[in-house]
Amino acid sequence: MGKIAAVTGNEAVANALRQANPDVCSLYPITPQTDIVQRFASYVSNGQVDTELINAESEHSSMSAAIGASAAGGRVVTATSSQGLALMWEMLHIASATNLPIIMPLVNRALSAPLNIHGDHSDGMGARDTGWIQLWSENAQEAYDNTVQAFRIGEHKDLRLPVMVCMDGFIISHSIERIEYLEDKQVKDFIGEFVNVNPLLDLEHPKSYGPLILTDLYMEFKRLQHEIMGRVKKVVLDVAEDFYKLSGRRYGLFESYRLEDAEIGMVVMNSAAGTSKDVVDAFRDKGIKAGLLKPRLFRPFPYTEIADALKHLKAVCVMDRADSYGGYGPMFMEISSALYQVTGNGSGVAKPKLINKIYGLGGRDYMPEQAEQVFTELDAIAKGAPVKLVKDYIGVRE
Amino acid sequence: MKKWKELVPGAVVLEAGSSEKFKTGSWRSFRPRWIEENCIQCLFCWLYCPDMAVKVVEGKMTGFDYDFCKGCGVCARECPGKKGQKAIVMEPEGK
Numbered sequence: 291m292g293k294i295a296a297v298t299g300n301e302a303v304a305n306a307l308r309q310a311n312p313d314v315c316s317l318y319p320i321t322p323q324t325d326i327v328q329r330f331a332s333y334v335s336n337g338q339v340d341t342e343l344i345n346a347e348s349e350h351s352s353m354s355a356a357i358g359a360s361a362a363g364g365r366v367v368t369a370t371s372s373q374g375l376a377l378m379w380e381m382l383h384i385a386s387a388t389n390l391p392i393i394m395p396l397v398n399r400a401l402s403a404p405l406n407i408h409g410d411h412s413d414g415m416g417a418r419d420t421g422w423i424q425l426w427s428e429n430a431q432e433a434y435d436n437t438v439q440a441f442r443i444g445e446h447k448d449l450r451l452p453v454m455v456c457m458d459g460f461i462i463s464h465s466i467e468r469i470e471y472l473e474d475k476q477v478k479d480f481i482g483e484f485v486n487v488n489p490l491l492d493l494e495h496p497k498s499y500g501p502l503i504l505t506d507l508y509m510e511f512k513r514l515q516h517e518i519m520g521r522v523k524k525v526v527l528d529v530a531e532d533f534y535k536l537s538g539r540r541y542g543l544f545e546s547y548r549l550e551d552a553e554i555g556m557v558v559m560n561s562a563a564g565t566s567k568d569v570v571d572a573f574r575d576k577g578i579k580a581g582l583l584k585p586r587l588f589r590p591f592p593y594t595e596i597a598d599a600l601k602h603l604k605a606v607c608v609m610d611r612a613d614s615y616g617g618y619g620p621m622f623m624e625i626s627s628a629l630y631q632v633t634g635n636g637s638g639v640a641k642p643k644l645i646n647k648i649y650g651l652g653g654r655d656y657m658p659e660q661a662e663q664v665f666t667e668l669d670a671i672a673k674g675a676p677v678k679l680v681k682d683y684i685g686v687r688e
Numbered sequence: 689m690k691k692w693k694e695l696v697p698g699a700v701v702l703e704a705g706s707s708e709k710f711k712t713g714s715w716r717s718f719r720p721r722w723i724e725e726n727c728i729q730c731l732f733c734w735l736y737c738p739d740m741a742v743k744v745v746e747g748k749m750t751g752f753d754y755d756f757c758k759g760c761g762v763c764a765r766e767c768p769g770k771k772g773q774k775a776i777v778m779e780p781e782g783k
């Protein structure tokens with residue numbers, strides 16, 4: 291077993307990047323992520339990594355540099371938050387559609403306006419359709435473990451896809467928690483030497499990246515991109531199995547908490563899942579069969595697996611720490627799509643009643659009382675009360 | 689035409705120099721015309737042409753490759769010609 295330490299989420303993730311010893315790190319600071327690249331820059335200065343550091347003049351440039359370095363044939367990392375991710379937007383699509391396995395911690399932070407530096411998921415959810423793999427993390431340990439696994443996943447020969455590792459800004463990035471590190475050598479052996487595919491710097495075999503593809507082939511390339519995303523689930527599970535053997539810590543496509551025999555359930559991601567599990571326990575103590583599902587792999591979304599895990603419930607609340615104004619929350623859209631496809635024995639299946647709560651925007655505290663409010667409402671719906679409002683806000687002053 | 693399963697992921701073009709097969713000259717609305725008697729063989733046109741469409745044989749300007757010349761007029765602008773007489777003039781396509 292590796293060293294046990296009391297560290298912030300940012301420090302844990304920075305250490306995972308150090309252990310991966312990338313060839314290139316392009317960076318631009320932004321709260322609350324700055325701490326990651328700042329620490330990484332000191333690893334470079336101290337000679338703890340062999341990485342070439344590129345101080346870019348914006349996040350758009352930082353992602354552009356990462357794309358160039360990755361196409362050149364190196365293992366590449368960067369990190370960002372919020373507006374930084376928003377500024378990277380066009381380049382995110384290019385990284386994924388060019389099959390460049392760039393690894394990027396995303397410290398989730400609210401988007402402007404109004405200007406806010408605290409944690410919510412509006413940045414990551416906005417990047418939902420960029421073609422990146424997204425792994426979400428409840429705490430510092432998961433953020434560290436996901437970052438280590440991200441290299442194996444993204445760099446897998448069947449994928450070659452960029453990976454975003456998400457954790458909640460400040461709540462996780464700046465809080466100190468106990469974590470178990472793997473030894474440097476364990477990580478090195480686990481992720482292996484970087485193997486490049488079609489490197490631009492292989493001068494014996496000149497090639498071109500970024501061609502113009504018009505009406506004759508564009509759609510075929512997009513179809514291929516979807517196909518490659520379809521291979522991600524298997525790789526994520528295979529890597530998780532190897533990671534379990536190494537660390538003793540189990541990961542899947544999502545985490546099920548007391549869900550098997552549950553009647554009501556909550557779907558909630560990242561740090562709020564920890565608070566909610568305590569409330570699940572409290573409701574169980576009261577004799578109410580509550581459970582929880584915490585997605586880990588949000589892109590590609592494991593529709594059938596999640597539907598299988600939820601379909602026996604009577605009522606489910608999907609918690610969104612991001613909003614779609616005039617629409618349902620982004621997680622709710624996925625969960626309802628997943629459950630709509632559930633088919634039974636042909637005689638008509640009862641599906642869970644679904645509600646959607648928007649919570650914790652701009653770092654608004656998510657308290658156990660809010661989870662209690664949700665489970666109380668779900669309990670009433672499960673017993674026959676009508677759904678009054680599908681989408682509602684909790685923790686907001688009326 | 690290729691099917692999606694036959695494509696190289698990431699749209700990487702593995703064949704060097706394949707842009708030769710993609711003829712871009714049809715986009716042209718003006719074409720450069722070379723007036724040999726005004727040419728001093730300075731090769732500015734060859735140096736400035738963004739599309740390598742100036743055909744140089746044994747160190748001498750010999751004309752244009754209209755499969756690739758996009759008619760930008762850079763060569764005509766840069767051409768010093770002889771005694772103020774341009775050796776390249778731009779003319780409307782199809783004239």
Ligand code: SF4
Pocket residue numbers: 720736737738739740741742752756757758759760761762763764
């Ligand atoms: S018109 Fe432009 S593209 Fe054509 S030969 Fe002259 S410089 Fe080259």
Ligand code: SF4
Pocket residue numbers: 722726727728729730731732733734749763766767768769770775776
């Ligand atoms: S720039 Fe004009 S003068 Fe010089 S080589 Fe070309 S055509 Fe001749």
